[in-house]
Amino acid sequence: MTLDESCSKGLTQEEVESRQQRGLVNGTDEIKTKSIGQIILNNLVTPFNILNVALAALIVMVGSFKNLLFMGVIICNTLIGTIQEIRAKKTIDRLKLIAAPKAGVMRGGVKQELPVEDLVLDDILILTSGNQVCADCVVVDGECEVNESLITGEQDPILKKAGDHLLSGSFIASGSCCARVEHIGAENYASKITKNAKYLKKPNSEIMNWINKIIKYIGFSIIPIGTLLFYKQYFLSGEPFQRAVVGTVAALIGMIPEGLVLLTSVVLAVSVMRLAYHKALVQELYSIETLARVDTLCLDKTGTITEGIMQVDAILSLSDRTKVDIENAIAALINTLNDENPTANAIRGLGLATPDWEYTHKVAFSSARKWSGATFRSEGSYLLGAGEFILKDDFSKISALVKEHSALGQRVLLLAHSPDPIQGSELPATIEPVALILLSDKIRKNAKRTLSFFADQGVDIKVISGDNPVTVANIAKKAGLKNADKVIDASLLLTKDDLKDAAEKYTVFGRVTPQQKLDLVKVLKEQGHTVAMTGDGVNDVLALKESDCSIAMASGSDASKTVSQVVLLDSDFASMPRIVNEGRRSINNLQRSASLFLVKAIFSAIIAVLFIFVNCGYPFQPIQFTLINAVTIGIPSFILALEPNRERIQGSFMINVMRKSLPGALTMSTNILFLVLIACSLKFSHEQISTMAVIVTGYTGLLTLFKVCIPFNIKHAVLFWLMTGIFVVAMLFFKPFFSLVNLTLPMLLILVPLLLAATSLMALYYHMIEKVIMKKAK
CATH class of the missing domain: 3.40.50.1000 (HAD superfamily/HAD-like)
Incomplete structure (x- = not known):
């Protein structure tokens, strides 16, 4: 096949299919998103979900079905996470499709626009000014100047003719050509020099690192704590098997911050979709x-x-020609040369009126010559380019002025005139400087x-x-x-x-x-x-x-x-700035919401260990934790995590979370310890102790929510009082469902001091943590 034939026809369909069968396809190294099946599987099969299913199986085994309500939260969380991630995937895939690079290819005599990954070896690319070279190829016809700055960092364009090689990643600065693909996929020059970047890099995420640590610590501790707690309740305390199982399950469920991982994924997935719209x-x-x-x-x-484009700052006259004469010469020259390089486009941006001059000869710009020009029938020759290349020895006459403007960061071009015609691509003998054109990068x-x-x-x-x-x-x-x-x-x-x-x-x-x-x-x-x-x-x-x-x-x-x-x-x-602000919204809100989850996890871990040694039954059931978690953690965390927040991120994620969660967790633990010691010594029933424990823990959880909602606005106030109202209604009207009993005077005599103490203890623990732990952290 001759060169002309290859440019006009390209590969036939049979030749393309043959190369595809042999694997001679460009392919792509583009990052792929997970499939919908992978997303569903990853959200469904998690350590937390597996553990919760195992705990649910124990509840089913002892027939306490109402205590399975915590699985409703797990199922909802899994559904929310899956749906949000699928929505984020579809958004990303749609944007990737829009942004996917295309290549102009001649196949079977017809020019086609194809995805870059569909190119095959020996395809004929049609390249014009502004196109990116998407695979290594050889020029077979035409002439162009190529900008290889994306590969080499050098800005100067390079002239390419038939037989010259074009490297993937370069751009056509001016001219046009057709070129035959000689390398594909990993064999491309750009692929070879970027192969060192093809390694998995661990994300520098403080949140992810700490969440993984929390999961690891809980995973190591949950089995021995659960085993010891069940052994103590069933074998040492002689509690019924059903109560021992339900109490142990309640303790372990409390230790699992199952919503924290989900919340993090959901918040970040929402951020992805928000940014996609921008x-x-x-x-x-x-x-x-x-x-x-x-x-x-x-x-x-x-x-x-x-912006990656040039702009004309000024035109400085170097002769006695009028402004109109200079502008006519510039407009005629740019119109005649018809270049598409940044300099020509910047001059076109002036909107100069083009005179009706007839040209007899023109020379396109070349990076080797550093000038372009045209000879007009009645006006002589005009030249445009680097002064030192056009004037040569006479450049000293204007060199000081050129250096002065170059020092200001401007690109300086010389417009020159000659009464003599341009012969071939050689400069005329007599050249007179006419004007300097000052250009600069256009600032966004x-x-x-x-x-x-x-x-x-x-x-x-x-x-x-x-x-x-x-x-x-x-x-x-x-x-x-x-x-x-x-x-x-x-x-x-x-x-x-x-x-x-x-x-x-x-x-x-x-x-x-x-x-x-x-x-x-x-x-x-x-x-x-x-x-x-x-x-x-x-x-x-x-x-x-x-x-x-x-x-x-x-x-x-x-x-x-x-x-x-x-x-x-x-x-x-x-x-x-929008991306940074979106990140701040996500991280600041996650810190607030994470503190709610860790209050429960820390409190549950502390009392689970305490009740291994305290001669009293574990006071909570899973159904009760479901109520407390819903009003103090679950609902508030998702609402708080998705609201506006542009505060600067300060300090460590974990320290910021712990300073909010530790006071509540320690207050809950102290109150429960006092409650159990007093109530057990006064021979209160298990149901009465359980009821008081739910009230004290729920009250302290709402105190923590109150602090997290600071600074208060209408939304925060509505959220706090709504959660408080739900908790009170549940305590008053749904006692049997949550395994609660009516309050008696002796119970109130214990509860009132404990609730007052909870407020004081919260302030005391907060003060201690700020003054001692946070001081050491700094």
């Missing part, structure tokens, strides 16, 4: 938490502070506000770029970045010690290599920082993978999107 694709749940805790944010200049509209947001939140910004450090620093300064004058050329950082010193001292880093990006992230992490990084190129992949939280732009390379935890689908850095 064009942010979260590929890992716990990255929301990590980003909310970030104290150092590494940014590239392009795509974050700037919201860049200043976004950078100000992070500065106000105490997040340290590091701008890392492969461009000239002076240029980068000036752009950062225009965008309002604090300490933008603290700039360094990274090519001068020769050792790791140099990099360590620079990481703390400097804000802007220019001429940074891909390896230095990775090393800089590592150094910042070693210095105790929680690091987030934004990137869009293959050269950013290793650093993105190393960071605690990685954010990619949808307009960037496929490799950067694959390894990143968050993808900004609109490629707008202004979305970052």
